[in-house]
Structure formats: C-alpha cells, structure tokens
Amino acid sequence: MDPYSPRTHTTGRKKKIGLSQKEYTKITGTIASVRGHRHRSDHLEVNGDSMGHTSGEGNTKSQNDSSFIAETSFVRAPLNSRVVSTPSAPKSSKGKKRQESLDRVPLDIQEALILEDLLFVLSGIEGTYITYSPDYSPEDDDPLRGIKFVVAPSLDSSLSDLVERVLPLGTYYTAIFAFIEQRSHLDFGLVNHALCAAIREMLRDYQTLLSQLEHAFNTSPSFSLQKHWFYVHPTVHTLSLIYQLVLELAVADDPAGDLSSESSSSEEDEEEAARNEALGLGGAKLKAVLSDINKADVVGGMVGGSGILVKGGEVLTIIYERMQNMSGDPTASTIYGKLLKSAGKPYVEMLRDWVASGRLADPYEELLVKESKFIDRGILEVDYTDEYWERRYTLRDGSISPGSSKRHQAGIPPPRSIGGRLPGGACVPPLLETWKHKILLAGKYLNVIRECGIEMPRDKKYSEDDELSMDYEKFYKFIEDAYSHANQTLLQLLLKDQQLIPRLRSLKRYFFMSQSSFLTHLLDLASSELRKSSKSASAAKLQSLLEVALNNDVGTEDAYKEDLKVTMADSGLYDFLLKVVTVSGVVKAEEGNGEGETKKEKEEKKPLQVIEAMQLDYNVKFPLSLVISRKTILRYQLLFRFLLHLKHVEQSLSAMWANQMTAPWRVPVPTHPEFEGWRLRVFLLRARMLAFVQQMFAFVVFEVLEPNWHALEAKLDKVVTVDQLLRDHVDFLDTCLKESMLTSSKLLKACSKLLVVCQTFVLYSSAFTKSANEAIASAQDPEADPSKTKRWNVLNNFETNFNHWFLIHLDCVQFYASSDNVSLLPLVVRLNSVKTG
Known part of the structure; x- marks a missing residue:
C-alpha cells in the first residue's frame, strides 16, 4: 500500500506552472513514481499477500485500487504520512542512488521533491535527498545536541541555499524532542517536568505549523520553497532560542568528572575484580550491569564526582541568566520569561507551602531548603551544639546568616566546573538570593510551632487559586507576610505562653548566685560530702541537700526551682576550659609543655573531688529548649x-x-x-x-x-x-x-x-x-x-x-x-x- 496520496487539483497546478497538459502529466507521473519507489518492496509484499500474485498487471491494478486516499483517518492527519513504515535501505547505497537521480530532474521538479523532503526533516525524519550527516551515529552521538542534516550536492545551488536556511529547524527539533523525552524522567524533578511541559506546548504550535505546511503542499499549486521559508522563518529563531537553552542545560554537568571517574575506575579494576570474586560478585554479567548503570548516569545528566542532576533551582537559574543576557531580544525575553514562569510553578508551590505551613514537600531535593530528618527534637536533651535549631533545616548552599561569608561545609556539594554554579537545589535562583534567609526562618519558626501541637492555617489573603510567580511582586509580599506572621507567632509563644523571661531570671538567680543565699546553705550542709571523690559521692544525697537549701532560701519564691538538679562533671573546670580555648593549637607554645609532660600530668592526675566536679543542671521542655x-x-x-x-x-x-x-x-x-x-x-x-x-x-x-x-x-x-x-x-x-x-x-x-x-x-x-x-x-x-x-x-x-x-x-x-x-x-x-x- 502506498502511504502517500497523489497530489490533486491538477488543473490549477497546470495554470500556475505554465506547462502543457502533456508536460504536466509527465511531471506528475515522475513525482508519483518517485514516491512509489521508496516503498516498492512493501507494495510488492502487500500486493502479494492481498491479491495472491505479483505480476505486473496485478501490481498496476493494486496501485490503482489500493490508494492511500481510502484511508480517511490518515488523510485528515497529514503528519502521520511522514512516518516510514518499513526500514530504509542502507544510507550509503540509498543516498548514492537518490543523489544521481537529481542530475537530470528539471528545476521545478527538484523544488517539488525537496519540499516533500523538508516536511520529513522538520519532523526529525531522514528524507530522500536530505539525509543525516555522514558523521551521525545514533549509538555514539549525544541526542541532546540534535541530528545534523545535509542536502544532496546534486541539488540546484539556488534551491540548496534556501534549503540550508531551513535545515537547522530539524536539528533544533530533534534536540528539543530528545531533551523532553529524557528530562521527563521522575529523577529530574518537578521543575524539569514543568519545563518539559512548557516546551512541549510550544512544540505543539510548531507541529501545527508543519500540518498546515503539508496541507498547503498537497492542496495549493502555488506553494513553493520561497513560501515555505516565509512561513518557517520566524520559527527558526524561536526554536533556536529553545535549542540554546536545552544545550546549556545538557552541558551544565561536568564532563571532566566522567572522564576522571573512568580513569580512576580503570586503575582499581584489578583490586575490585579480586574483591568481587571473593564476594561471589565477579563475572561479565555484573560488569555489564555496572556499565549500564554508569551509562545511564552519564546520559541522565549526572555530575562527575557529585552525582547531582541539573534540576530545581539550578534549572531556574540557567533560564533566568539566559533571559538576562538576551534582554535586548524581545523574542528571547518573551520565550524565556514564559519558560521561567512555567518551570518555576512547582518551585513556587513548594516555597509557598514551606513558608505558609512549615511543611517541606520536596521529594526530588530541588528546593533551597534542606531537611535533616535524623535530627529531631529529642536530640535537644543531649545535644551541646544546637543541632536541632541549626542543622534540622538549613540552606543547601551552606550560608548560615544574612551578610555572613561563612558557610556550613558539611554536606555542601562542590560547584560545577562549568559555570561555577552549585548543583541542583543548592543553586539558589537569583531572584530569591536576598530572600533565602527569610524563607528558611519562616519555615523553621512554623515547624517549632507545629512541634508544639499548634497547626498553622494558610493565610486567607492568599488562597490556593492565587497564581504566584517569582517575577511577581505579590509573591515577595507573600513571603514577607508569612515570615512576619511566623516570627511574631513563635515570639509570642516563647515570651508570653512559655514564660521565657521568668525562666531566664530563674537561671540567673541560681547559676549566677544573685539575690540568693542557697549556695552558702548548700556548702554548709554538704561540707562532708564535698570532700569525697566525685565517683564515690551520692548524687541522691546531694540532690536532697540542694532541695533543702532551696527551701530554706529566705525571701526567694521560684516556681521553677524544681527543675534544678545536681550533676557531676567528667573533668575539672580549668582543664576543660583550657581544652576549649586551645582547640586551634595556639596555647601549646604558651604553656611550654611537651607532650611527654602532658601525658605525665594525666597519669598523675588525681580523682576529682565533689567540689571540683559538682555542677547544676536545668530541665527545660520544648520549645524553650531552643533558647535554653x-x-x-x-x-x-x-x-x-x-x-x-x-x-x-x-x-x-x-x-x-x-x-x-x-x-x-x-x-x-x-x-x-x-x-x-x-x-x-x-x-x-x-x-x-x-x-x-x-x-x-x-x-x-x-x-x-x-x-x-x-x-x-x-x-x-x-x-x-x-x-x-x-x-x-x-x-x-x-x-x-x-x-x-x-x-x-x-x-x-x-x-x-x-x-x-x-x-x-x-x-x-x-x-x-x-x-x-x-x-x-x-x-x-x-x-x-x-x-x-x-x-x-x-x-x-x-x-x-x-x-x-x-x-x-x-x-x-x-x-x-x-x-x-x-x-x-x-x-x-x-x-x-x-x-x-
């Protein structure tokens, strides 16, 4: 069955071309024969199966009766006719034959043939006279760079020049389509998914244009290569902008890392092989699986050494930077602005949920805020570094406070070797750079409130239906309002509901011995116990003596004295302080003691007495444990x-x-x-x-x-x-x-x-x-x-x-x-x- 319909409206075509009826019949017959030549083997197979013979008469009858016009569903969807149903001949022999056929073809026939090929190429399919570049290899070439097409050298130079202007569209389309196919995978995150959806919507307009061009090619006798160029010319610039963005996103990861990883793996082949054999993991199958995994990582856009995909804030940063760099081009500003808005929608929604309710819904680690789930409020009971407040929720880029050049180094990925950006969610979009600390604190405040069993409803001023975007002033007003609301709510909770100031006054009274004589009473009562070794002293007895001293403290009424308790330190006060202040090693020269003397002192160190080890402790519950x-x-x-x-x-x-x-x-x-x-x-x-x-x-x-x-x-x-x-x-x-x-x-x-x-x-x-x-x-x-x-x-x-x-x-x-x-x-x-x- 011939998958292409013969061109109709021959009368109009004859008047426009200016040929006689005989010449026009010859030309149309030539085009029909060229179309039929591409799938002759398929025709013969179909005719043989349906008619039961392969004679010339049977073939002629089959071609006349079994026309593609009968397939109305394909006629109404012309782009479907671009799909080649059978494998083509080898490129070298097929190209050679086709290029030879253009030498004796008249110019108008060449234009008709090349127009049909262009409809193939613009859909990313190799044509008859416009073929893949000789250097193209589907197995080795990166699909994100697109397929290069070349036109037959036997084509007339005037037509070839015009065709060369249109050919980049095929490259752009194949690269963009491959990008959409790859980045729609789950691992690339919501921002990439939204970006692919926006680009797919733009390609829909492009495919509509191709349908209209094919309809014009099949129905309009006046349709020419010049008109074709007139219609596709604006699209060339649009797709080139998307192609450049796709290319930058594709090469944003570090190719050098892949090379280094390959070289390092080759150096360790022998050692790993021996270890795998000992563990029963050796063999070609394992190597093949590992090879597939490594290949998938490289194709998937992994960063050499860090393993972080180009996703989240990094994608938005790349789009924004391209939009800023090409701000003088109205088309570029429009295209990139639409893509930035569409790709940023899931990012804005995650931010909105974080600053409005304190919930961090970031399944692909795209957001600028990072959560360490293994750190919970229970760690506050034994943590001397404030891990819960400082490390539970942090910024992925490692910055710790506004205007501070310090950064958390642990867990911060290294910058990309290309562009110097932090990878993935660690890259903060430029529009949010000045707001990142307020975004972090707003969610942290709300999480503390939620840990206290208080649910924070969404602000009624901003409903779910309100469309917020990073280029809207309303979005930043929303962040400011959410931050102020969360801050004031938690501050009220700490100062008023949890009585923070009285708690601090209680600490000052007992730990700083201010306006209280309980310590003198305690020293008098526990004089015999204080001379004992800290290991042999009774903590229960000391605690009871402390309670007696507190109860006898005249003129002091404190509702929080029950939270005081006596504990024993593991080291002497001055030894501990000297260790703390000499962490940098500065004091080693000041003391003038060698390592041998230090060890000798440790060996001769006597057990601590109670008076040297005794200290007070203070029990405080969440959320006051954030402050105290x-x-x-x-x-x-x-x-x-x-x-x-x-x-x-x-x-x-x-x-x-x-x-x-x-x-x-x-x-x-x-x-x-x-x-x-x-x-x-x-x-x-x-x-x-x-x-x-x-x-x-x-x-x-x-x-x-x-x-x-x-x-x-x-x-x-x-x-x-x-x-x-x-x-x-x-x-x-x-x-x-x-x-x-x-x-x-x-x-x-x-x-x-x-x-x-x-x-x-x-x-x-x-x-x-x-x-x-x-x-x-x-x-x-x-x-x-x-x-x-x-x-x-x-x-x-x-x-x-x-x-x-x-x-x-x-x-x-x-x-x-x-x-x-x-x-x-x-x-x-x-x-x-x-x-x-």
Whole structure:
C-alpha cells in the first residue's frame, strides 16, 4: 500500500506552472513514481499477500485500487504520512542512488521533491535527498545536541541555499524532542517536568505549523520553497532560542568528572575484580550491569564526582541568566520569561507551602531548603551544639546568616566546573538570593510551632487559586507576610505562653548566685560530702541537700526551682576550659609543655573531688529548649562552677580565720618575737588571699554578670525576631565568659594557680596551728623550738608562690584591660588594692 496520496487539483497546478497538459502529466507521473519507489518492496509484499500474485498487471491494478486516499483517518492527519513504515535501505547505497537521480530532474521538479523532503526533516525524519550527516551515529552521538542534516550536492545551488536556511529547524527539533523525552524522567524533578511541559506546548504550535505546511503542499499549486521559508522563518529563531537553552542545560554537568571517574575506575579494576570474586560478585554479567548503570548516569545528566542532576533551582537559574543576557531580544525575553514562569510553578508551590505551613514537600531535593530528618527534637536533651535549631533545616548552599561569608561545609556539594554554579537545589535562583534567609526562618519558626501541637492555617489573603510567580511582586509580599506572621507567632509563644523571661531570671538567680543565699546553705550542709571523690559521692544525697537549701532560701519564691538538679562533671573546670580555648593549637607554645609532660600530668592526675566536679543542671521542655539549649546551659554551668570555686575558697579561708581566732593565735608571746612575726605573716597572707578571692567574686558578679544581665533584659524588651532573641542570649553568655576571664588561656592558668595556692594554704591550717602550739610551748627557750625552720620554710613557699602567680595574673589582667577587654579595668583597681594591702 502506498502511504502517500497523489497530489490533486491538477488543473490549477497546470495554470500556475505554465506547462502543457502533456508536460504536466509527465511531471506528475515522475513525482508519483518517485514516491512509489521508496516503498516498492512493501507494495510488492502487500500486493502479494492481498491479491495472491505479483505480476505486473496485478501490481498496476493494486496501485490503482489500493490508494492511500481510502484511508480517511490518515488523510485528515497529514503528519502521520511522514512516518516510514518499513526500514530504509542502507544510507550509503540509498543516498548514492537518490543523489544521481537529481542530475537530470528539471528545476521545478527538484523544488517539488525537496519540499516533500523538508516536511520529513522538520519532523526529525531522514528524507530522500536530505539525509543525516555522514558523521551521525545514533549509538555514539549525544541526542541532546540534535541530528545534523545535509542536502544532496546534486541539488540546484539556488534551491540548496534556501534549503540550508531551513535545515537547522530539524536539528533544533530533534534536540528539543530528545531533551523532553529524557528530562521527563521522575529523577529530574518537578521543575524539569514543568519545563518539559512548557516546551512541549510550544512544540505543539510548531507541529501545527508543519500540518498546515503539508496541507498547503498537497492542496495549493502555488506553494513553493520561497513560501515555505516565509512561513518557517520566524520559527527558526524561536526554536533556536529553545535549542540554546536545552544545550546549556545538557552541558551544565561536568564532563571532566566522567572522564576522571573512568580513569580512576580503570586503575582499581584489578583490586575490585579480586574483591568481587571473593564476594561471589565477579563475572561479565555484573560488569555489564555496572556499565549500564554508569551509562545511564552519564546520559541522565549526572555530575562527575557529585552525582547531582541539573534540576530545581539550578534549572531556574540557567533560564533566568539566559533571559538576562538576551534582554535586548524581545523574542528571547518573551520565550524565556514564559519558560521561567512555567518551570518555576512547582518551585513556587513548594516555597509557598514551606513558608505558609512549615511543611517541606520536596521529594526530588530541588528546593533551597534542606531537611535533616535524623535530627529531631529529642536530640535537644543531649545535644551541646544546637543541632536541632541549626542543622534540622538549613540552606543547601551552606550560608548560615544574612551578610555572613561563612558557610556550613558539611554536606555542601562542590560547584560545577562549568559555570561555577552549585548543583541542583543548592543553586539558589537569583531572584530569591536576598530572600533565602527569610524563607528558611519562616519555615523553621512554623515547624517549632507545629512541634508544639499548634497547626498553622494558610493565610486567607492568599488562597490556593492565587497564581504566584517569582517575577511577581505579590509573591515577595507573600513571603514577607508569612515570615512576619511566623516570627511574631513563635515570639509570642516563647515570651508570653512559655514564660521565657521568668525562666531566664530563674537561671540567673541560681547559676549566677544573685539575690540568693542557697549556695552558702548548700556548702554548709554538704561540707562532708564535698570532700569525697566525685565517683564515690551520692548524687541522691546531694540532690536532697540542694532541695533543702532551696527551701530554706529566705525571701526567694521560684516556681521553677524544681527543675534544678545536681550533676557531676567528667573533668575539672580549668582543664576543660583550657581544652576549649586551645582547640586551634595556639596555647601549646604558651604553656611550654611537651607532650611527654602532658601525658605525665594525666597519669598523675588525681580523682576529682565533689567540689571540683559538682555542677547544676536545668530541665527545660520544648520549645524553650531552643533558647535554653544544652549549648547555653553549658555556658551557665561554666560560670557557675567558677563562682562555686571562688565561693568555696572564700568559705575555706573564712573558716581558717575563725580557727585562728582561738588561743594559739591570740595568746601574746612577748618573749618569742620570732613567733610573733611568723604569726603576723600568716595572718597577712591569709588576709591577702581572702581579699583576692572576695575581689574576684565581687568583680564577676557585680561588674560582669549584673550589668550584662540588665543589658540583655533591655534587648529582650525590644526584640522583634526569634533569631535575634537566640543570638542575644548566646551573645550575653559569651560576653560573660570573656569578661570573667574564662576564655583566655593565660588568665585561666594564672587564676587557677592562685586558687590552688589558696586551697593548699587552707589545707595547712592544722599544721600551722600545730606549729603555733609548739612555738608557745617553747616560749621559755625560743632557740629550742624544733619546728622553727620548717614553719618558716612552708610559709615562705606559700608567700613566694602566691606573690609569683598574683603578679603574673595582675600583669595579664592589665595587658588585656589595655588591649581588647576594657571591662577588666575595674578588676585592675581591685587587684592593686590587694597588692598594696
């Protein structure tokens, strides 16, 4: 059966061409014979099957009776006649025969034949005289670059020049069609699907044009190659714009990565083969499967090394950049604007759902916001790095705050080698670059509210039917409104419903020992327990003693004191702080200790006493755990342990003073002036130590903690965003740690050495009393005093050590007060009074 209908309206055609009836009959017969020649084998097979013979007469009768005109469904759909039902002959022999046939064909016949071929080529099908390029190979060539067509060299030069102008349409169409077929796969995400749908809609207009051209070719005698060019000329530019976009999307991934992966895999072939054989995975079948997978990854648009498809925000960025670069071309602006709007619809819908309800529906990881599902609110109970708030929802590009150059490095894919863009969803569309942090925070706020069991309804001002696009101002007004609403709702929840300010005041009262005497009661009640080892102490007993001390705290009524509990730290305060401040390795040179000495110190390290390990903990529930997180509680604990140490040393020195009010220290011994001098020196050293500890405690509480707390309260009264609230709270604690000298290794070392000297001095209290009794007993003969030399040696050692470390500490405080920590100036004055005293 001949799949092509003979041309009708011969009378009109004759008048237009200007040929005689005989010449016209000859021309039309030639065209009919050319058409029939393409499927002669198929005709013979069909005739043989239907008529039962293959004689010339039978063939003639079959051609006359079995006409394609009878197939009305195909006549009404002319493009269907472009489909070749049987395999064509080999390209080399077929092309050779066809090219030879044009040498003796008249010019008007050449035009008629080439017009029919063009209808094939514009549909992406090889014609008779317009064939695939000799270099084309379906197996090796990238279909996204399109098929190149060449015209027979025997075609007249005037016609060939015009045909060459039309041929790029075939290349564009095949490339675009291959792009649609490939990127419509599920793995490419919703943005690519929407883009393919928009391009498919544009191709529908192109296919309609082809149908009209074929109808004109079959019915209009005046249809010529010039008219054909007139009709398709505007479409050439339109399809070229889409083709350039398709080509950029196709080459956006990194081809170098594929090459490197191939080379690396070839180097590891032997090792992998041995391992696979040992695991029973060797053989040609496995290699074939792996080869298919690798090939599918390359064809699928995978990035070498990173494995991220060109999808999501990266697709929108490429379209937007092309639209900006070609803004001087009205057609390009229109085409790319339509594609950007259509491709951005699913992206905008995902953003809209995120900022309006806090739900992240991103199955293909296309959005700029990323969720770490393994981090949930339960991790807040044991997390000291605020993973839930900082890492649960993040930006895929790694940026952490507005205007900050820092980025999260973990999990951030490397940029493309071509173009330098981040791949996939990590690429933020330029239109959203300035809004990305508000988009992230809006959804984070809403998620916290949802975790509290409060569902956030959609804003009634923007219904589901409202069409929002990234180039509409209304869309950004929607984001701003959603951000403000989420922020104010969560802020109200924290400050009003969850009573954040009273909670912080409770923390300040107990951890900073402000306006509360419970710590003094606790130290008195637990004096015997505090001298035990931290491993042998009873946590239950300490907790009960804490509750007694809290209940006896006169003038203090706190509804949150039940949330306090006693815990034991694993390491000493100063050892822990030195590890924290020396993470960068800067302090290693300052300490001047080798690794061997550090190991020796660790080996000789004694178990911690309760007083050195005891700390307070504070239970707080979600969502307050976002503000009073484990990270912030750790800061409170460090400040508390420092104050506790100072308070403990102060009480010990005060107890030593009470002990030295007894007879051995107050009985005058005029006959023993040496003992009187020694006793005064002991009193003076104890007084200086007590003054130092009291001045340190007073400075930290009244010069550091109280002023900074009042500054924090003033900020909380004016806070407008949740992020600002979190930042102000952490900044307050960091400032307190810095001004309390807990972030400088030199200050820490000097201060800790001084306090150790004071503690050791207290431990020698009984020895000093024994020496005093011996001196009084030998008052009649001072020269016979057996402990004279020993007590002076001990006292001189304490004085030497205290004066040495005190001067080092004072020098460090003066240095830092004059450089980067002006808040230490009041401490300089206080320490100078101790020095002169």
